[in-house]
Amino acid sequence: MTQERSIFYRLIPAAMLAGLAGCAAIPKMDQPATPPPAHPQPKPPEQIVAPAKPWDARPLDAGRWRYDPRAKSAIYANSSGSLISLTCLGSSIRIASDSFSAGGRAMTVDLKSSFGNNRLRFDPLGANGLQLSLAAQDQKLDQIAFSRGRFALEAANGRSLTLPVHSEIGRVIEDCRG
Numbered sequence: 001m002t003q004e005r006s007i008f009y010r011l012i013p014a015a016m017l018a019g020l021a022g023c024a025a026i027p028k029m030d031q032p033a034t035p036p037p038a039h040p041q042p043k044p045p046e047q048i049v050a051p052a053k054p055w056d057a058r059p060l061d062a063g064r065w066r067y068d069p070r071a072k073s074a075i076y077a078n079s080s081g082s083l084i085s086l087t088c089l090g091s092s093i094r095i096a097s098d099s100f101s102a103g104g105r106a107m108t109v110d111l112k113s114s115f116g117n118n119r120l121r122f123d124p125l126g127a128n129g130l131q132l133s134l135a136a137q138d139q140k141l142d143q144i145a146f147s148r149g150r151f152a153l154e155a156a157n158g159r160s161l162t163l164p165v166h167s168e169i170g171r172v173i174e175d176c177r178g
Helices: 002-022 139-145 167-177
Strands: 064-068 073-078 081-089 092-097 107-113 116-125 129-135 150-155 160-164
Touching: 064 167, 073 167, 081 160, 081 167, 092 116, 092 167, 107 129, 107 139, 116 139, 139 167
Parallel strands: none
Antiparallel strands: 064 073, 073 081, 081 092, 092 129, 107 116, 107 150, 116 129, 150 160
């Protein structure tokens, strides 16, 4: 009997393991099986807009500087008319332009030169123009006059001027500083 008992005790654990191995969760037929997660659709590539050339790589606006010693002014103009003027008004210099057409509203304009960037507030000048007055001693005027070959004015409405640096600018500044 001991041998029979020994076999019996060996078969019980084996039968129990076989019974447990057969237990598995069976999905109910009334519940639909969850579908496998869908693979995310690849997003279409974003439209990459090529950045505009930096101010110091853009072509210069067509035109030329003219200096008027009696009016103490320098005007940059092309065949369409004046793009910008610098005029001495006693102890200040007015920078005026019709190129930005702000519709009678003040606008921020970035002055970019080889010395860095300055954000300026231009006020309305007539119906279409903008103007800014700077003290004759203002360092921004020196940054314009001594910028390496060019400077740029970039308005908040996206319009810009890229202008050459010529001696006419320095003449107006010196006239005003006396």
